[in-house]
Amino acid sequence: MAAAVVGAGTMSPAMEALSCTSLSWSVAPASKASLFVGNVGGKKLVALRSRNSAARVARRTLKGVKASGGNSTNTAAPVETPASGEAEIPIEKRYPAFPAVLDINQIMDILPHRFPFLLVDRVIEYNPGESVVAIKNVTINDNFFPGHFPQRPIMPGVLMLEAMAQAAGIMMLQPEVGGSKESFFFAGVDKVRFRKPVIAGDTLLMKMKLTKLNKRFGVAKMDGQAYVGGDLVCEGEFMMALEDGDKY
Secondary structure, eight states, X not given: OOOEEEOGGGOOHHHHHTOOSSSSOEEEEOSSEEEEEEEETTEEEEEEEEGGGHHXXXXXXXXXXXXXXXXXXXXXXXXXXXXXXXXXXXXXXXXOOOOOSBOHHHHHHHOOOOTTSOOOOEEEEEETTTEEEEEEEOOTTSTTTTTSXXXXXXXXXXXXXXXXXXXXXXXXXXXXXXXXXXXXXEXXXXXXXXXXXXXXXXXXXXXXXXXXXXXXXXEEEEEEEEEETTEEEEEEEEEEEEEEGGGO
């Protein structure tokens, strides 16, 4: 049965006798329905509802009147709660970690660089002799930050280029096919652009792709881009020189 709410001026003496003087409700039992009479905000209200849902209507009606300062005679809509299967994903599972195709120990088996000049922490995609994607975790503990700059820690652009060149070295030396006796040198860079500063706390993602290889002269050219998140921060064209280790 639909709820009926009427003003106190239409109540019979019998109804007024059941009225409340507080924010609680009085219930007058009937054969198929329950009568609720209340006094909220200086107004007497009466609600008629089936017996099974009487308590629920009383709570919703009282909630709607309280929310409007006692001026509303409409029942409030029920508050919806999320289903049990729709719980929020925990933050530790919300952001997946970068994969480790080559970890730092494998990188140190390839590159001769060591602290404080090893600037590649992990390789996340690797196609030997074709392309590589690597990351450098930029932390406030990096040795260049005390001087660049004391009040604003920004990674030097030349070190971004060095990190990208080291990633290119990992791509070209290919130790997994039996090792290499070659040395790999940074020979030149063109069309460099620095788009945004890289600061402590960032993760620098470096993508290097081979575009030309002249084995006779031992020269390799490649395109490189560096990103923080989805933002391009640095790009350029790199030239590398290969030198046979058997000569020394």
